[in-house]
Amino acid sequence: MKKSSLEVNIAGINLKNPVMTASGTFGSGREYGEFVDLNKLGAVVVKGVSPTPWKGNPTPRVAETHGGMLNSVGLQNPGVDAFIKNDIPFLRQYDTKIIVNVVGKTIEEYCQVAERLATEDIDMLELNISCPNVKEGGVAFGTDRNKVEEVTKAVKKYAKQPLIVKLSPNVTDIAEMAKAAVEGGADALSLINTLTGMAIDIHRKRPVLANVIGGLSGPAIKPIALRMVYQVAQAVDVPIIGMGGIMTGEDAIEFMLAGATGIAVGTGNFINPMATVEIIEYMEKYLTDHNIEDINEIINGLII
Amino acid sequence: MRNVIIEKNHKIAPDIYEMILLSKELSHEGFPGKFVNLYLNDGAHLLPRPISICEVDRENHRTRLIYAVVGKGTKILSSKKEGEKLKVMGPLGNGFKIDEKIDRNLVIGGGIGTPPLLELVKQLKGDTKVYLGFRENPILVEDFEKLGAEVHIATEDGSQGHKGNVIELLEKHDVNADSIYSCGPKPMLRAVAKWSREKNIPAQLSLEERMACGIGACLVCTCKINTEDEKWEYKRVCKDGPVFLRDEVIWE
Structure with a gap:
């Protein structure tokens, strides 16, 4: 049997395999590049980029919880100009796709970033309307059906690359939000961002995070993420990038069976810096073991 | 990432443990002030634990870590058996910069911030004074003394050395130096920053x-x-x- 194909297509962009990095956990690849061959990845999804530099939230910004972690970084980033100058040339040295996570405090700010990136050599945009750690923008857009559609529609006008919309799990009906993004013109969806949560230091009687509330990620949220990917896959026809607690190849295959075309590793990188490449290796083995020639055959392959 | 053998892992003081890791690379790349990430391989406590490098023995490929059990992760770490393998990343970070032309070094440590200063003192040239502050139960005092450094201790409970904090002791001795290296809890570092600025002595803080x-x-x-x-x-x-x-x- 010839080697199985791991190639997938998301909104017209061919990825050599479905494995990417989740925004905010991998910077722009420079740091993890010392441990992982970036050429092996389907795509690098970079840390959120805003029109101007953002400082982020005070520390502590992290709290470990059972099977997961809370963060409240607050989208610290050097702004779109510094990103274009420093990070795009770096990433372009590698044979991988570049997906830029776009953040803003207002619809206009999201549009500014998309417009600024329109002529840049990147492959896709990921609209981040789901970060729970900023007061304005972020999740404020991602939890209201009408706002999801409105911001997607607005950014779509400026976007020259395919537009992925990253959904928040902090909603009652994720399928409804997915439909709203698609109606706004989303070419693909990514889900889930972190779930809001908190942790308390009982001896000091204070929250562990300086920001009080943060975003929960890691294996603790995987069943929720998987359920949401499944529900969204039933509701819309655009490709889905699934994420939320993916640590191993087995986790990744679950997400693809539930309907994801691509998958992203976030917190998993912290726990095992080699997680992405190990997942790719496992995918090859899974396909061989199951006598499947093309990974696309398993997408949405769940039997109920 | 390295899979290294734990040669030793035992308690040296209340809630303080010593761990010796065997790895040629780790010991050769371990410079004063750098740290390693230790992976617990525990399904509930996922994040690596960053622990500073206390000392390296390059000839025998040993890296010595001294850590405090402060939570669930370090508790798990303390239960690792000798002979077991541990996933380690590092050494990581930027350590102390040593200026060999400096004549008078002043090293100020506090509590569990003391260990990384040991390898530093080993590598410093010139005359070195070491001032260490602890709440109680000083650690590593003999190790510093063995290096020939002049060691002064302050404890908050007065059980050893000066009763009070290390800054008081520095003031009492009217210490002067050309360069300061310090690691310890934030309030102490802040006090070291203030004191060293008043004395007009440059300082590196971990x-x-x-x-x-x-x-x-x-x-x-x-x-x-x-x-x-x-x-x-x-x-x-x-x-x-x-x-x-x-x-x-x-x-x-």
């Missing part, structure tokens, strides 16, 4: 912050650092530090 990735990607362990244009930015303790120059650090 900071601590809760970390996740340990390599500079996730931006959770940031600290406020002065920039040239009188503004500030959040820099990464794990990647840009943990050692910073005193005048870079902005105290909250």
